[in-house]
Amino acid sequence: MRKNIKINQASEYKIIAVDDEQGIIDSLSIFLKRSGYTFVGVTDPKEAIERVKNEHFDLMILDFIMMPIHGDQVVEKIREFNKELYILLLTGHKDLAPPLDTIKRLDIQGYCEKSDKMDQLLLLIESGIKSISQMNIIKKINTELAETYEKLEDAYMESIETLTYTVEAKDLYTRGHSDRVSEYSVLIGEKLNLDQDQIKTLKIGGLFHDIGKIGVPDSILLKEEKLTDLEYSEIKNHPSIGAHILSNAKIFKDIVPIVKHHHEKFDGTGYPGRLKGDEIPYYARIAAIADCFDAMTTKRPYRDALDIDFVKNEYQKHSGTQFDPDIAKVFLDILENDYDKILKIQNKYK
Numbered sequence: 001m002r003k004n005i006k007i008n009q010a011s012e013y014k015i016i017a018v019d020d021e022q023g024i025i026d027s028l029s030i031f032l033k034r035s036g037y038t039f040v041g042v043t044d045p046k047e048a049i050e051r052v053k054n055e056h057f058d059l060m061i062l063d064f065i066m067m068p069i070h071g072d073q074v075v076e077k078i079r080e081f082n083k084e085l086y087i088l089l090l091t092g093h094k095d096l097a098p099p100l101d102t103i104k105r106l107d108i109q110g111y112c113e114k115s116d117k118m119d120q121l122l123l124l125i126e127s128g129i130k131s132i133s134q135m136n137i138i139k140k141i142n143t144e145l146a147e148t149y150e151k152l153e154d155a156y157m158e159s160i161e162t163l164t165y166t167v168e169a170k171d172l173y174t175r176g177h178s179d180r181v182s183e184y185s186v187l188i189g190e191k192l193n194l195d196q197d198q199i200k201t202l203k204i205g206g207l208f209h210d211i212g213k214i215g216v217p218d219s220i221l222l223k224e225e226k227l228t229d230l231e232y233s234e235i236k237n238h239p240s241i242g243a244h245i246l247s248n249a250k251i252f253k254d255i256v257p258i259v260k261h262h263h264e265k266f267d268g269t270g271y272p273g274r275l276k277g278d279e280i281p282y283y284a285r286i287a288a289i290a291d292c293f294d295a296m297t298t299k300r301p302y303r304d305a306l307d308i309d310f311v312k313n314e315y316q317k318h319s320g321t322q323f324d325p326d327i328a329k330v331f332l333d334i335l336e337n338d339y340d341k342i343l344k345i346q347n348k349y350k
Helices: 002-010 022-034 045-054 071-079 100-105 119-144 149-168 177-191 196-208 211-215 229-235 238-246 256-261 282-297 308-317 325-337 339-348
Strands: 014-018 038-042 059-063 086-091 110-113
Touching (some): 014 022, 038 045, 119 238, 177 282, 325 339
Parallel strands (some): 059 086
16 A cells, blocks of 8 residues: 555656667656656757757756766756756766756766666656655745745745654654754854844754754664765765755845755864865854754763863863864863853753
């Protein structure tokens, strides 16, 4: 019965695959139709551009090396008239993948190597469909409730709570995490003397920062053992997934940088953009400090909450590498002189 439900849900989504090898198209057709998706296969990349221009597709699976034009050129043409299509790039070998800058510029959501096994591709497709589903919900909310500012504000907060609970309901150990990150971010913003609009952005951004985990398979999200490299790479997709979910709703435009870049590091070794220093959006640098604090001071399946003196030392040790040194200094001041406010937040969500 559950399998039938899953197939019925899949049939709501239309996938187009583009590969100049008919054998690949045939394999994808069998595999995806068996999984319940509505499938269209095209061997001519120029024809694919026209199909996308004239028909609705939810997701595209696109070969990179093709004739007469490569996959990145196909995406470039499509992005001229369609910014929403979720695109997964297939490569014959990881060394043949386009540069990271090209992938980011063209808003390609993911890529994987071709293989006889379809497990990784199906994982990426399922994550993409979850993202598309949530994006459609948000667009619907934004369209239906745009009549008055008051109604829009109410729907805004309700959607935040609903989507946040959807993520956190999966995992007992992260329950309340987004609420705490939101409140810690507000504490930092107030200490920095930010205005009320900026504080509000930090508050909402903190609530929504992990929304992209809705697109991460439960088998990975709830795994207690050490993650494989492939599983960890899936987890690292959640900021980009979250940003994609929110990007089509104007009411969320100010918090998208927080959602997308809260795992960047000040020295440029973070993800997804490997941004460095002031390249990282300011609010995302604040949220990163709040997020790490909650991660360290919350009990996890594999360890107890860390001692506050150890946590302070971590901020001192990684100031200027993982964390913005100026914001880390402000947060350390809060931990030293306003720790009662931290305890009040923690007790609130026990």
